Amino acid sequence: MYIIAVYDVNKKRVAKMLKLCRRYLNWIQNSVFEGEITEVKLMELKQQALEIMDEEDDSLIIFKTRQEKWLDKEIVGKENQSLENII
Protein backbone atom coordinates (compact mmCIF):
# COMPACT_ATOMS: atom_id res chain seq x y z
CA MET A 1 0.00 0.00 0.00
CA TYR A 2 1.02 3.60 -0.51
CA ILE A 3 0.75 6.07 2.34
CA ILE A 4 1.17 9.72 3.24
CA ALA A 5 2.06 10.35 6.87
CA VAL A 6 1.91 13.76 8.52
CA TYR A 7 2.80 14.35 12.13
CA ASP A 8 2.21 17.26 14.45
CA VAL A 9 4.27 16.74 17.58
CA ASN A 10 5.77 18.99 20.23
CA LYS A 11 9.13 20.30 19.11
CA LYS A 12 10.84 18.31 21.87
CA ARG A 13 9.82 15.16 20.00
CA VAL A 14 10.23 16.32 16.41
CA ALA A 15 13.76 14.99 15.92
CA LYS A 16 12.78 11.50 17.07
CA MET A 17 9.66 11.42 14.89
CA LEU A 18 11.61 12.63 11.88
CA LYS A 19 14.21 9.92 12.37
CA LEU A 20 11.57 7.24 12.83
CA CYS A 21 9.52 8.22 9.78
CA ARG A 22 12.60 8.43 7.60
CA ARG A 23 13.37 4.80 8.40
CA TYR A 24 10.11 3.75 6.76
CA LEU A 25 9.16 6.48 4.28
CA ASN A 26 10.41 9.23 2.00
CA TRP A 27 10.50 12.70 3.45
CA ILE A 28 8.81 15.27 1.26
CA GLN A 29 8.18 18.33 3.40
CA ASN A 30 8.69 19.44 6.98
CA SER A 31 6.56 16.82 8.75
CA VAL A 32 5.21 15.06 5.64
CA PHE A 33 6.31 11.66 4.37
CA GLU A 34 5.15 9.28 1.69
CA GLY A 35 5.99 5.85 0.44
CA GLU A 36 5.12 2.28 -0.31
CA ILE A 37 4.82 0.25 2.89
CA THR A 38 3.52 -3.14 3.96
CA GLU A 39 0.77 -3.64 6.55
CA VAL A 40 3.38 -5.12 8.93
CA LYS A 41 5.86 -2.28 8.53
CA LEU A 42 3.08 0.24 9.02
CA MET A 43 2.11 -1.46 12.28
CA GLU A 44 5.73 -1.23 13.39
CA LEU A 45 5.87 2.44 12.47
CA LYS A 46 2.68 3.22 14.38
CA GLN A 47 3.82 1.31 17.47
CA GLN A 48 7.13 3.13 17.53
CA ALA A 49 5.43 6.46 16.89
CA LEU A 50 3.20 5.88 19.90
CA GLU A 51 6.26 5.27 22.04
CA ILE A 52 7.60 8.69 21.05
CA MET A 53 4.32 10.62 21.05
CA ASP A 54 2.35 12.15 23.86
CA GLU A 55 -1.13 11.03 22.86
CA GLU A 56 -2.74 14.04 24.52
CA ASP A 57 -0.71 16.53 22.56
CA ASP A 58 0.68 14.95 19.43
CA SER A 59 -0.92 13.46 16.38
CA LEU A 60 0.05 11.42 13.38
CA ILE A 61 -2.29 11.20 10.41
CA ILE A 62 -1.94 8.43 7.89
CA PHE A 63 -3.65 8.49 4.51
CA LYS A 64 -3.59 5.14 2.79
CA THR A 65 -4.27 4.21 -0.77
CA ARG A 66 -3.95 0.85 -2.40
CA GLN A 67 -2.04 2.15 -5.36
CA GLU A 68 0.25 5.12 -5.76
CA LYS A 69 -1.25 5.86 -9.19
CA TRP A 70 -4.53 6.86 -7.50
CA LEU A 71 -2.75 9.79 -5.94
CA ASP A 72 -1.41 12.68 -7.90
CA LYS A 73 1.08 14.97 -6.20
CA GLU A 74 1.70 18.59 -7.01
CA ILE A 75 4.20 20.87 -5.28
CA VAL A 76 3.71 24.63 -5.32
CA GLY A 77 6.74 26.68 -4.26
CA LYS A 78 9.93 25.21 -2.90
CA GLU A 79 10.74 21.53 -3.23
CA ASN A 80 12.36 19.85 -0.28
CA GLN A 81 14.87 17.78 -2.23
CA SER A 82 17.91 19.84 -1.37
CA LEU A 83 17.27 19.42 2.35
CA GLU A 84 17.50 15.64 2.05
CA ASN A 85 21.25 15.94 1.94
CA ILE A 86 21.64 18.31 4.85
CA ILE A 87 20.00 16.40 7.66
Place this chain on the structure above:
Amino acid sequence: MYIIAVYDVNKKRVAKMLKLCRRYLNWIQNSVFEGEITEVKLMELKQQALEIMDEEDDSLIIFKTRQEKWLDKEIVGKENQSLENII
Protein backbone atom coordinates in the same frame (compact mmCIF):
# COMPACT_ATOMS: atom_id res chain seq x y z
CA MET B 1 -11.85 15.63 -6.90
CA TYR B 2 -10.67 15.03 -3.35
CA ILE B 3 -7.47 16.60 -2.13
CA ILE B 4 -5.11 16.76 0.80
CA ALA B 5 -3.16 20.01 1.09
CA VAL B 6 -0.17 20.50 3.36
CA TYR B 7 1.74 23.73 3.61
CA ASP B 8 5.09 24.59 5.09
CA VAL B 9 5.41 28.35 5.25
CA ASN B 10 7.35 30.81 7.35
CA LYS B 11 5.50 31.59 10.56
CA LYS B 12 4.96 35.17 9.41
CA ARG B 13 2.67 33.80 6.71
CA VAL B 14 1.02 30.94 8.60
CA ALA B 15 -2.08 32.87 9.68
CA LYS B 16 -2.84 33.96 6.12
CA MET B 17 -2.34 30.48 4.71
CA LEU B 18 -4.52 28.95 7.41
CA LYS B 19 -7.30 31.41 6.66
CA LEU B 20 -7.02 30.83 2.92
CA CYS B 21 -7.03 27.04 3.13
CA ARG B 22 -9.97 27.04 5.52
CA ARG B 23 -12.02 28.90 2.94
CA TYR B 24 -11.69 25.95 0.56
CA LEU B 25 -11.00 22.87 2.66
CA ASN B 26 -11.47 21.18 6.01
CA TRP B 27 -8.70 21.63 8.51
CA ILE B 28 -7.50 18.36 10.01
CA GLN B 29 -4.15 19.03 11.62
CA ASN B 30 -1.75 21.91 12.08
CA SER B 31 -0.99 22.66 8.42
CA VAL B 32 -3.01 19.82 6.88
CA PHE B 33 -6.33 20.18 5.08
CA GLU B 34 -8.56 17.92 3.07
CA GLY B 35 -11.73 18.15 1.10
CA GLU B 36 -13.71 17.84 -2.06
CA ILE B 37 -12.85 20.62 -4.50
CA THR B 38 -13.42 21.46 -8.15
CA GLU B 39 -10.61 22.05 -10.66
CA VAL B 40 -11.59 25.75 -10.79
CA LYS B 41 -11.64 26.23 -7.02
CA LEU B 42 -8.30 24.47 -6.74
CA MET B 43 -6.82 26.86 -9.31
CA GLU B 44 -8.13 29.77 -7.26
CA LEU B 45 -6.66 28.32 -4.09
CA LYS B 46 -3.25 27.85 -5.72
CA GLN B 47 -3.23 31.35 -7.18
CA GLN B 48 -4.07 32.90 -3.84
CA ALA B 49 -1.55 30.70 -2.06
CA LEU B 50 1.15 31.92 -4.43
CA GLU B 51 0.27 35.51 -3.56
CA ILE B 52 0.87 34.75 0.11
CA MET B 53 3.87 32.43 -0.26
CA ASP B 54 7.52 33.21 -0.75
CA GLU B 55 8.32 30.67 -3.44
CA GLU B 56 11.95 30.40 -2.35
CA ASP B 57 11.07 29.48 1.21
CA ASP B 58 7.54 28.15 1.39
CA SER B 59 5.84 25.15 -0.09
CA LEU B 60 2.38 23.76 -0.55
CA ILE B 61 1.89 20.12 -1.46
CA ILE B 62 -1.35 18.93 -2.94
CA PHE B 63 -2.28 15.26 -3.20
CA LYS B 64 -5.22 14.67 -5.47
CA THR B 65 -7.41 11.66 -5.88
CA ARG B 66 -10.48 11.31 -8.02
CA GLN B 67 -12.55 9.79 -5.28
CA GLU B 68 -12.40 10.11 -1.53
CA LYS B 69 -13.08 6.39 -1.13
CA TRP B 70 -9.64 5.63 -2.58
CA LEU B 71 -8.10 7.23 0.46
CA ASP B 72 -8.34 5.83 3.91
CA LYS B 73 -7.50 8.11 6.82
CA GLU B 74 -6.24 7.03 10.21
CA ILE B 75 -5.40 9.34 13.10
CA VAL B 76 -2.98 8.21 15.79
CA GLY B 77 -2.97 10.36 18.94
CA LYS B 78 -4.86 13.57 19.36
CA GLU B 79 -7.63 14.58 16.98
CA ASN B 80 -7.83 18.22 16.01
CA GLN B 81 -11.59 18.58 16.26
CA SER B 82 -11.62 20.55 19.48
CA LEU B 83 -9.35 23.21 18.03
CA GLU B 84 -11.82 23.94 15.24
CA ASN B 85 -13.87 25.93 17.68
CA ILE B 86 -11.05 27.92 19.19
CA ILE B 87 -9.57 29.61 16.14
